[in-house]
Amino acid sequence: MVARGGVLPLGAQESIAEAGGQVLVIGGGAKAAARSVTGASALWWSDTGPGLRVGAVARVLADVLADVPLLLLPASPDGRDLAPRLAAELDRPLLAGAVSVRRDGAVVRAELSRVDGRLLLTVECAQPAVATLLPGVRTVSAVGHQPDPCEVTLPALPPQVWDVDVVEVVEPDPATMDLGEAGRVVGGGAGLVPAGAGGDQARALFDLLAGVSAALGASAGATRVATDAGWIGYDRQIGTTGVTVGPELYVAFGISGASQHVGGLGSPRHVVSVNVDPSCPMTAMADLGLVTDARDLLVELARRFGVTVAEEVRP
Template sequence: MNALPEVLAVVVVRDGALPGGADEAVAEAGGAVLLAGSGTGRAAKELRTARSTWTVDTAGVAPGSLAATLAASLRGVRVVLLPASPDGRDLAPRLAFETGRPLHAGAIRCDADTAALSRADDALEVVVRFTGPVVVTLTPGVRGVGHPLSPPEPVALAVDPVEVLDAEVVEVRDPEPETVELTEAARIFGGGAGLVGPGEDGTATMRTLTEVAAWLGASAGATRVVTDAGWAGHDRQIGTTGVVVDPKLYVAFGISGATQHTGGLGRPEHVVSINTDPSCPMTAMADLGIIADAPEVLRELDRRRRDA
């Protein structure tokens, strides 16, 4: 277990917390992962897709120094795969530079020989065939993770820490709920076709949902019907053809619960459905079903937001 494999996920850990997309990147790498950062031992216990785990524990997360520290150990790894989390996107180009490899960013699939990259706002898929060692970032929320595995015992990787002139972290702030990537969101308000009347333009309604969600510390998501209509961006689409999320709380406004949508919900701890149909699949799977008109509920929440 000491030799690193041909394809390896590298995941940056802060204080024992895994970033969004970590398990997906590990699964895409065949279950092999190197955890680097602070609190890697705790993070190893939270991974659901790891088969082999190595750790490099550091006092903090300085991307330049971390890249220089890991470069020698990754020399024999053909494909270094990182989740496209904020830290992953920060470390990836530095690793590419330190190891003299090309960087392929925004992959939706990756193996030992090729990567499929999403371009032109997900309208174009470009397949790249590797001619040598590479660094790749995997977009969170596009793969899913399958059945969870029992976490293996991690092996501490022996490395010589390298200090370089680096960016100084002054403060790490929580992301704004309105703009955070859905894969990172702990609370999500989802808007469906039932939130907009027949023939109406739902752009303003989705904007209201976004504002109400942010007021309550949540992020706004949508179904494919809503994003295809142009009322919300495709980066907000939840489902098997959108992003796969795993929030603690999911509130569905006017969403019937088609399998294409619910297949992207992960394992939310709590689900609330607001719908006039008590028999729809979303209400059936919810912990709390509110049988009411979703647009009216949203308008009332917006009124309270404005009065607050």
């Protein structure tokens, strides 16, 4: 799996469990990322530097991993980029978007998620394969003993005219980055919008949510109710029919905590709920529950962070 800045990608621990605990971590800060791995039975790392020269890395890994019958990567942005190149280099089938992958002798069996998760396609291939595992599809048990990471020296990355040239690695903008990769997420639900509010007011509130999120160094997300109503884009939808996230911090404004939404939360380290209902599921699962009006608190935070508050959303 590919690390960035010493951080494992979303879905890393699930992929490790699905792969039976054998892990190779590459990328920038691979050693630090390998030390954060849990559940490994064998653990290797190799730092390939900042950025990802995915074509060159695939060429090198194809030689190193040629005898491994099943290569499983998390379906993170880097994983989705590297997996098809590995499959092409090794001349193997690619099982993309799997919810489960198993080896049974020489046969690889997988269930692939299609049509936004509404269809599961069962496939099998009687040969080695490359697969990507969707995040949030399995639980990961706590483990005791953890092996020490072992450094692997990979061959030098070959210069390839067809490969990317990493000029500079720029930190992603929380406002536009892949929501599934965000370390902090601020979510908004129907409870953020006052009863009887018009569409313009609701959209202005979610624009304000995005502004406050940026001030916190976080990405803005939302429930399906909000995206279906057109208050925010569908790429910001968190849930079983949207994006799966696994942030360090999740702040939920006016979100009750329906199972469809919580199913896309993964395992955030800290959860803060802002809701007028102290008994709602989101408040019950939160580390900190603030029983107050979500809109009022959002506006107050915007004022303190210097974020412009539109006239139509002020209490």
